[in-house]
Amino acid sequence: MPDNKEQYFDILIAGAGFAGSLTALILHNQGFKVCVVEKGRHPRFAIGESSTPIADMQLRDIAVKYNLPWLHDFSRYGSWQQSHPEIVCGIKRGFSFFKHHPGQDFTTDANHKNELLVAASVDDIQSDTNWMRSDVDAFLVSKVQEAGISYFDLTEIVSAKRNSEWEFNCICPEGAMVIYAGFYIDATGGGFLLEKLTGVKTSSDSFLTDSFTVFSHFHGIARWTEMLKDANIPTADFPYDPDNSALHQILDEGWIWMLRFNDQRTSFGFVLSCKEQSLKGLQTAEIWDAMLAKYPAIKNILKDATLAAEPGKIIQSARLQRKVDRCFGPGWAVLPHTAGFVDPLFSSGIAHSISGIQKLVLILKEHFNNPEPLFEGLKEYERSIFAELKLADQLIAGCYRAMPHFELFTAWSMLYFAATIAYERRLMRKELPGYFLCADDPYITDIVQKSYIDLLKILDKPQPSKEDITQFTNLIRERIKPINTAGLLDPSSKNMYRHTVAVF
Numbered sequence: 001m002p003d004n005k006e007q008y009f010d011i012l013i014a015g016a017g018f019a020g021s022l023t024a025l026i027l028h029n030q031g032f033k034v035c036v037v038e039k040g041r042h043p044r045f046a047i048g049e050s051s052t053p054i055a056d057m058q059l060r061d062i063a064v065k066y067n068l069p070w071l072h073d074f075s076r077y078g079s080w081q082q083s084h085p086e087i088v089c090g091i092k093r094g095f096s097f098f099k100h101h102p103g104q105d106f107t108t109d110a111n112h113k114n115e116l117l118v119a120a121s122v123d124d125i126q127s128d129t130n131w132m133r134s135d136v137d138a139f140l141v142s143k144v145q146e147a148g149i150s151y152f153d154l155t156e157i158v159s160a161k162r163n164s165e166w167e168f169n170c171i172c173p174e175g176a177m178v179i180y181a182g183f184y185i186d187a188t189g190g191g192f193l194l195e196k197l198t199g200v201k202t203s204s205d206s207f208l209t210d211s212f213t214v215f216s217h218f219h220g221i222a223r224w225t226e227m228l229k230d231a232n233i234p235t236a237d238f239p240y241d242p243d244n245s246a247l248h249q250i251l252d253e254g255w256i257w258m259l260r261f262n263d264q265r266t267s268f269g270f271v272l273s274c275k276e277q278s279l280k281g282l283q284t285a286e287i288w289d290a291m292l293a294k295y296p297a298i299k300n301i302l303k304d305a306t307l308a309a310e311p312g313k314i315i316q317s318a319r320l321q322r323k324v325d326r327c328f329g330p331g332w333a334v335l336p337h338t339a340g341f342v343d344p345l346f347s348s349g350i351a352h353s354i355s356g357i358q359k360l361v362l363i364l365k366e367h368f369n370n371p372e373p374l375f376e377g378l379k380e381y382e383r384s385i386f387a388e389l390k391l392a393d394q395l396i397a398g399c400y401r402a403m404p405h406f407e408l409f410t411a412w413s414m415l416y417f418a419a420t421i422a423y424e425r426r427l428m429r430k431e432l433p434g435y436f437l438c439a440d441d442p443y444i445t446d447i448v449q450k451s452y453i454d455l456l457k458i459l460d461k462p463q464p465s466k467e468d469i470t471q472f473t474n475l476i477r478e479r480i481k482p483i484n485t486a487g488l489l490d491p492s493s494k495n496m497y498r499h500t501v502a503v504f
Contacts (some may be wrong), residue, residue, distance in 0.1 A: 009035045010368070012168060012181035014157060015044065018133065019335050019353040020187030021140035026066045026361050029200045034180065036148035037157060039188075040158075046133035047215060047309045048259045048267030049344075050092045051075075051140040052248045053120050054420060055351035056128055057427045058358065066375050070143075071481065079126030080261075087139055089369065090130030090261040094119040094497075095346070097243035097413075098127050098224070099250045099406035108233060112495040118411050118417060119239040119498050130259040130267070131350070132244070134310065151241075154179075158185070160197045162331050179501065183364070184332040191324050194334060200326050207321040208397035211254060211345050214316045215269025221258065238412065239498040246347050249298060251291070252404045253279070256298065257344065267437050272350065273400060274319055284316040292504040308329050320344075323389055327382035333360055336436075340389045342394045346416055346438070353390075355436040384435045391439040391448065395419070398452050400460055408455065410495060411473040414488045415451060418480040419444050425485075447479040 011027055011159045013020045016038035024034045051059075056075040063072040074084035077091050099114040100106055108114040121127045145151050155172040168179040186194050189203030202208075225242045228235055249256035254272035263266075270291055272279060279287050292299040307313065323340035327333060336356035337349060363377035395416045402408040419437045422444060426433050454475060458468045477489040487493060 007178065008165075008180040009033050010181065011183045011185060011189050012037060012166065012179060014140050014193055015039075015187035015338075016137065016144070016151070017046065017189055017337075018131075018137050018350075019189075019337060020185075021137070021144050021356070021359060021424060022062075022355050023146060023185060023187060023335065023361065024144050024149050025068060025140075026062065027355065027364065028070070028147055028363050030361065032364070033403045035152065035181070036141075036144055036357050037155050037168070037179070038141075038151070038153040039156050041153045042138040043134045044137070046137060047269070048090075048130055048131055048217065048261065049350055050090075050130045050259055050347040051128045052420070053128060053349055054427065055354055056355040057424065061427070061473050062354070062358070073469070074129070076125065076476040077127040077129050079415050082127060084139070086243040087135045088132035088261050088263045088265070089136075090132075090259060091244040091417040092128040092130050092259075092347075093121055093124070093126075093240035093245045095248065096245045096247045097130055097250050097409075098242075099403075099409070100295050100297060101251060102294050104296070106228075106231065109232075110394065110494075114406055116406075116413070116495045117242060117245075117497065120377035122499055123213060124244065125486065126374050127244070130261060132261050132263075135289055136199075140414075152179075157193060157197070157487075166331060167442060182331065183368070185339045185360070186332065186334040189337045191322065191338065194324060194338065198329055198332060199398050200324055202322050202324050204319055204321040204323070206323060207342065209321055209393050209400060210274040211320050211343050211400065212274055212290075212317050213269050213271045213320060214284055214346075214378075216311060216314045217265070218266050218268055218302070219264055219308055220304045220306055221260075221268060222304065224258070226429060227297070237494075237496055239496055246346075247442075248458045250403050250406065251303075253291075254261070254400065255345065255403065257474065258301075264340060268302075271320075271345070281412070289425055304414065321393070324384075327385050333378055333381065335360070336385055336388070337384045340413055342392045345396050345399060346392075348392060352388065352436050355382075355388075355433060358433070359384065361387075381461070384440070387439040387445075391419070391437055391445060394448050394452055396452070398448075399453055401455060405464055405469070407469045408458065410459065411469075411476045411489065412451070412455060414476055414480060414484075415448055417469055417486070419448075419485050421485055427439050434499060443482070451476060451479060 010032040011034050013024050013036045016036050024036045027034050059075040073079040095118045098114040155170050157168050157170050160168045166181045169179045194200050225243050247258040254274045257268040257269050327339045336352045365375035367377050398412045400410045422438045434440045458464045
């Protein structure tokens, strides 16, 4: 240990996004001496994200278990607005999907053949939320500082070495700085720093999903519900206003997210298949314009939209899928978003991060000073993260394959919603949550694997027949039956699900 003990910490966390800050707060309350190192400074732009019932259940659990009572308020829209109306968020009543066809205006029928609404809450007060991440992240950093946790922003870790403890060489506004720590948690949300410090590589080779995004934040995006009414498309039997949800516009090449916030901003982005030949070699603006030209209703949504000040431009990502080769090593571990990412289709990022935080904190609390059980605990943690990414990848890859055929997409997506219900039931029963989305449940992983093979067989045909689609839908309905407590794929629902959170 160095002579300057003020610069020695049990745990250094790199990255002050919501996951890094929340981890720091929990570990601090568990008696660890923690510091957080942030390369940038808050508030900073981060793309909008939405919570889910799983995320909100876990926030409430953490609030009680780790003596963070203020965290409970962020688990529902109503309590968020009562306690912190200054922190921007939006209502997220569920998941909404609308299928578009190239060159055509949006159409549907009385059976909602091109619509799917899956409610997750009974009203706006109990609703999940769309997070304006710049606001949420900045607030959590303020809580880190308020707790007396050492926080270094505008500080870059340039190198590190580890003997009995870590020695981190940093550059900060005051110049060079050395920080010593017993353990390092990477919460940066990517593999760059991890590779620089440990040599662990990141790749996308193992993924079935293959997508990228073109996105920004906007003012003045038209409300989709108003556009439906203007087109004389009935909305009276919708379980909620789809603009108050994670609104997905489904295309042949991918999909669009629309997340509204209560300050009139909207997060809007195309998520497109990297295999789409018509987009190869195009620049960001050209991709954007090509998609608007192909889908008239989408162009109409954006006709009066203007870019928000942050980020102030349209951004194109590289391929989204990535996974580190290892999730832990001697004296270090990564949080789930650093470990890997698949795709934002089902808004699972917040919930997956919180699930991983809870597992990692428990391992460190129980085994921090016991190398052998610590190793075994972290090895199981790694197995869980990789299994969770594999399940999410297969579920999302199936969605992309099915997007040109909305009935197939609707049937396939019910595998995801059934898995979430099964996981919610674990949380409600106060069981050990195990792997996220029940990726440790052989029944769930088996039916997803079998169903993916069955889906590919149908899609190998030049055009799936009505009989193919009906048989596949019936097959999914039967396979999810043991875990389906929400009436998923009940024909009488007509793709309108009024409440799907798990019940006993």
